[in-house]
Amino acid sequence: MTDIPVAPPPKSRLRLALESDVFYTFRRSPVAVISALVVLVLLVSAIFAPWIASTNPFDPASLNLMNGFTPPLEPNAFTGDSFLLGTDDQGRDVFSTILYGMRISLFVGVAAVAFAMVLGITLGLISGYVGGWVETIIMRVADVQLTFPSILVAMLIFGIAKGITPVEYRDQMAIWVLILAIGLSDWVQFARVVRGATLVEKNKEYVQAARLIGRKPGAIMLRHILPNVLSPVLVIATISLALAIIAEATLSFLGVGAPPTQPSLGTLIRIGQGFLFSGEWWILFFPACTLLALALSVNLLGDWLRDALNPRLR
Amino acid sequence: MALVKVDNLSRVFDVSKPWLNRVLERREKEYLTAVSEVSFDVAERSTYALVGESGSGKSTIGKMLVGLLSPSDGHVEIEGVDLANEPDAAKVDAVRADIQMIFQDPYASLNPRWRVKDIIVEPVASRGGKTEGMAEKLLEQVGLSVKDAGKFPHEFSGGQRQRICIARALASEPRLIVCDEPTSALDVSVQAQVLNLMSDLKENFGLTYVFISHDLTVVRHMADVIGVLYLGRLVEEAVPGRLFDDPKHPYTQMLLEAAPKMDAFGREIQPPEGEIPDPINPPPGCAFHPRCPLAQDICKRDRPRLRQIGGTRVACHFAE
Numbered sequence: 223m224t225d226i227p228v229a230p231p232p233k234s235r236l237r238l239a240l241e242s243d244v245f246y247t248f249r250r251s252p253v254a255v256i257s258a259l260v261v262l263v264l265l266v267s268a269i270f271a272p273w274i275a276s277t278n279p280f281d282p283a284s285l286n287l288m289n290g291f292t293p294p295l296e297p298n299a300f301t302g303d304s305f306l307l308g309t310d311d312q313g314r315d316v317f318s319t320i321l322y323g324m325r326i327s328l329f330v331g332v333a334a335v336a337f338a339m340v341l342g343i344t345l346g347l348i349s350g351y352v353g354g355w356v357e358t359i360i361m362r363v364a365d366v367q368l369t370f371p372s373i374l375v376a377m378l379i380f381g382i383a384k385g386i387t388p389v390e391y392r393d394q395m396a397i398w399v400l401i402l403a404i405g406l407s408d409w410v411q412f413a414r415v416v417r418g419a420t421l422v423e424k425n426k427e428y429v430q431a432a433r434l435i436g437r438k439p440g441a442i443m444l445r446h447i448l449p450n451v452l453s454p455v456l457v458i459a460t461i462s463l464a465l466a467i468i469a470e471a472t473l474s475f476l477g478v479g480a481p482p483t484q485p486s487l488g489t490l491i492r493i494g495q496g497f498l499f500s501g502e503w504w505i506l507f508f509p510a511c512t513l514l515a516l517a518l519s520v521n522l523l524g525d526w527l528r529d530a531l532n533p534r535l536r
Numbered sequence: 537m538a539l540v541k542v543d544n545l546s547r548v549f550d551v552s553k554p555w556l557n558r559v560l561e562r563r564e565k566e567y568l569t570a571v572s573e574v575s576f577d578v579a580e581r582s583t584y585a586l587v588g589e590s591g592s593g594k595s596t597i598g599k600m601l602v603g604l605l606s607p608s609d610g611h612v613e614i615e616g617v618d619l620a621n622e623p624d625a626a627k628v629d630a631v632r633a634d635i636q637m638i639f640q641d642p643y644a645s646l647n648p649r650w651r652v653k654d655i656i657v658e659p660v661a662s663r664g665g666k667t668e669g670m671a672e673k674l675l676e677q678v679g680l681s682v683k684d685a686g687k688f689p690h691e692f693s694g695g696q697r698q699r700i701c702i703a704r705a706l707a708s709e710p711r712l713i714v715c716d717e718p719t720s721a722l723d724v725s726v727q728a729q730v731l732n733l734m735s736d737l738k739e740n741f742g743l744t745y746v747f748i749s750h751d752l753t754v755v756r757h758m759a760d761v762i763g764v765l766y767l768g769r770l771v772e773e774a775v776p777g778r779l780f781d782d783p784k785h786p787y788t789q790m791l792l793e794a795a796p797k798m799d800a801f802g803r804e805i806q807p808p809e810g811e812i813p814d815p816i817n818p819p820p821g822c823a824f825h826p827r828c829p830l831a832q833d834i835c836k837r838d839r840p841r842l843r844q845i846g847g848t849r850v851a852c853h854f855a856e
Contacts, residue, residue, distance in 0.1 A: 427645035431701075434602045435659040435708065436632045449649035 254526040257519035268324040275318035289313030308504040326486035331467040337405030342412020350420025375407035419451035460524035538577035544610035588765030636705035640717040642697035646689040653685035659708040674703040695726035774848040784855040
């Protein structure tokens, strides 16, 4: 008698994830692996900035004005201190400012995308599922907003918000206003994609099955349709993250974003560009490289994810 | 007593172009009559089959029975409650719990992101009922394994998925199940298994089926009463033996002629003549008159009412 084969035990979620098609294409794509590594390194160093950075560049007690304009890896002429990436005009270690600046950049980027995502998904689900004049109003507003460059929309929202906040709170509120402005300028593509996917899903029979047992529209949208429209949202969220980081840097570079007390990468670049022509290139160069690496690798990761989740490209 | 009473049921869909297009192209509003003045009763613990070609309105009737669509005119009464017009929400909810539906496409009727056990108990869980062990018990009753409860729908074949759909339909212990072509997406060998399962469950649970199909052979085995639909109108209703041996309506005769038969190899089959007419502009009088061999002038003027002839109800001026 031969043994009858027994069905294998159910696999754990980790095993399933490691054996999935998406992970397979990930391992096979060097671009995806490298950009994921870059993002991971930058993310970890931003999160653990207080432990990695040699000084807190925004604590005046730790600064020595005599250290100003020290070039990278050269000892300062007066104090003899040496800095990995040099110092700026006030003697702040550029390496530390980058780590702290990246925290602000990433926080604003992630929060703005999360805000845009929640707003876009909600409006997209409602307009796709309810239809009729509700859909018409939401989608026409989206169309109108899409005709303006999103950086312009963000500046407009930023300006209005700044106008209505009291002067003494402006610096504290600046980060949140930035998140609001970038988020509001970015919800349209989430809403469009979710609406399209909802239109497809709502006519499937599993939605009808839920309707006929008397489930409320809210429950159907959240528990049935939402899980089935999330994969395109994931792709857009990744690409939007890169765009949101750049948008934040642009606003900060123009001087309407993060205040000098909480500088983001964009603020650092704005400060650095004043010294470029007097020879202190490192104050601009290193923050700009970091921003480039961050935005580029998040974007490449998003591109790869879009291809990996698109069955027609397999 | 009849569990389901369908009285003079009609459904009209607005298929007009958007307002701006209508104004620019000077077009009228267009309406599609999917179901027109259909009346029938379904007795408790029986199977009522609705047959007809594509576009005959059978699925629309099914959706109105379960309350997914509201009637344009007429009434559907289930357990004496008119779902579309009953003001008492508690009464409507009680009747809804007694109605379930099995859909045509087993690949679209299960949410791909839900585990099988969550899918099966949803009709009960959404009303706050106790669901412990329920999915496992139902899975066994429909011939699947207890271990399948934790799996996702994509791990099953079409026939197995349809069994899961049946398990879900049984979960709330309904009295009426509307089956919208439950086997037409399945292989022939699997069709028989699913149909036998449905027959067994009907006996065990005392179910009433409204069985929508275009397949006369399937209907012949399942149904206690068959209603034949043509362009949204009920043209003939009889028990299977009578309908197959002595069809009264010329359309039913044409359908039976065209059906493939096992004992008729080499026989010349008369293909059905003509097409089902445009439901936006249905022919006046009897909707079947452009294709009917018996058509006279009266057929173009007067719409025939259902008449009782023997045990058959038929809508034809010349049936006898």
